[in-house]
Amino acid sequence: MTSIKNYNKELLKLLHVSEAILLDSKYSKALIGYSDFNGNVVSVYDIDKCIKILAKDIGPYESAVEFFHNKVLPYYDKKTNSPVFVRLKKNI
Secondary structure (H helix, E strand, O other), rough: OHHHHHHHHHHHHHOOOOOOOOOEEEHHEEEEEEEEEEOEEEEEEEHHHHHHHHHHHHHHHHHHHHHHHHHHHHOOOOOOOEEEEEEHHHHH
């Protein structure tokens, strides 16, 4: 069985990309796929799944939402190949 980390590396090779920023492996279930963003291949994550995973580590869901929006999103905002976070329609 191929691990998610190895699967992601193989997929990035197929896309001819040396590296896209991936979050810690505990967020692998929130990884939706990859996309082109401003000419770079980026990893795409389900924002709601990321927050639920984060809430398991830091406490109440509301604290996780606040932390994610104040610390995680601004950190990746200006970096090349930064992950993209999306909210799926089923979660709205």
